[in-house]
Amino acid sequence: MRQSSLLYLDGVSVSFDGFRALNSLSLVIEPGEMRAIIGPNGAGKTTMMDVITGKTRPDSGEVFFAGDTDLTRLDEAAIAELGIGRKFQKPTVFESHTVWDNLELALKAPRGPFSTLFHALRPAERARIEELLELIRLGSRRDDLAANLSHGQKQWLEIGMLLAQEPQLLLVDEPAAGMTDAETAETADLLRDINKTRSVVVVEHDMTFIRALGVKVTVLHEGSVLAEGSIDHVSSDERVVEVYLGR
Ligand code: ADP
Numbered sequence: 001m002r003q004s005s006l007l008y009l010d011g012v013s014v015s016f017d018g019f020r021a022l023n024s025l026s027l028v029i030e031p032g033e034m035r036a037i038i039g040p041n042g043a044g045k046t047t048m049m050d051v052i053t054g055k056t057r058p059d060s061g062e063v064f065f066a067g068d069t070d071l072t073r074l075d076e077a078a079i080a081e082l083g084i085g086r087k088f089q090k091p092t093v094f095e096s097h098t099v100w101d102n103l104e105l106a107l108k109a110p111r112g113p114f115s116t117l118f119h120a121l122r123p124a125e126r127a128r129i130e131e132l133l134e135l136i137r138l139g140s141r142r143d144d145l146a147a148n149l150s151h152g153q154k155q156w157l158e159i160g161m162l163l164a165q166e167p168q169l170l171l172v173d174e175p176a177a178g179m180t181d182a183e184t185a186e187t188a189d190l191l192r193d194i195n196k197t198r199s200v201v202v203v204e205h206d207m208t209f210i211r212a213l214g215v216k217v218t219v220l221h222e223g224s225v226l227a228e229g230s231i232d233h234v235s236s237d238e239r240v241v242e243v244y245l246g247r
Contacts, residue, residue: 009048084171
């Protein structure tokens, strides 16, 4: 199972001062999959993302990427380079730059900070930025300063900047938080579009959004998996209703 999976967590535990944030968590994401992770506050969702991205080292358990790569031996930079991109909840775009320039900077970033000063865009890079602009629904806003975008549009721009690095797996933390209903629906469509070419793990509280995604859901509770399956399946599970949906 590990060999054929994109992401493989087995028996992962993390304690902070004796408190078990993750308690023998096991999770498998298949190549090409999009998975939604839900769970009440304190369930361990952020800690799980921190373990995958190398920000937190597990006390025990296995974390493998693309079959054979042991993520517990790598630091954050090496894991990002491997092809795992993480979108935090708060958008961090360059507000005083245009939408286009934000994408251009992100595209050139792997070549080092000075490359942006001297290197003109190649035709293939220009085409990729055009593609990303369409994908993130900001084609008509390319020349606007990022500061003038709505909160939702800034989230999309940051997702575009992450995609410029061509991750195999995109981790997204509560993308719908603070969005309008229309932006939330558009974000579900955007993630489905992204999932046509890469894998996505999305942590989200918004049930309307999770339903719109229409993907397999994993419910975390007290640091381990409480239930897994379609949203209808998990939301009819009594234990899930008790710890999460019924609160
Ligand atoms: P979620 O993202 O599902 O809300 P977290 O992973 O943030 O859950 O937290 C799981 C538990 O671990 C919480 O009870 C939280 O207080 C605790 N925790 C998380 N990070 C730390 C830390 N750096 N130090 C101490 N406790 C932490």
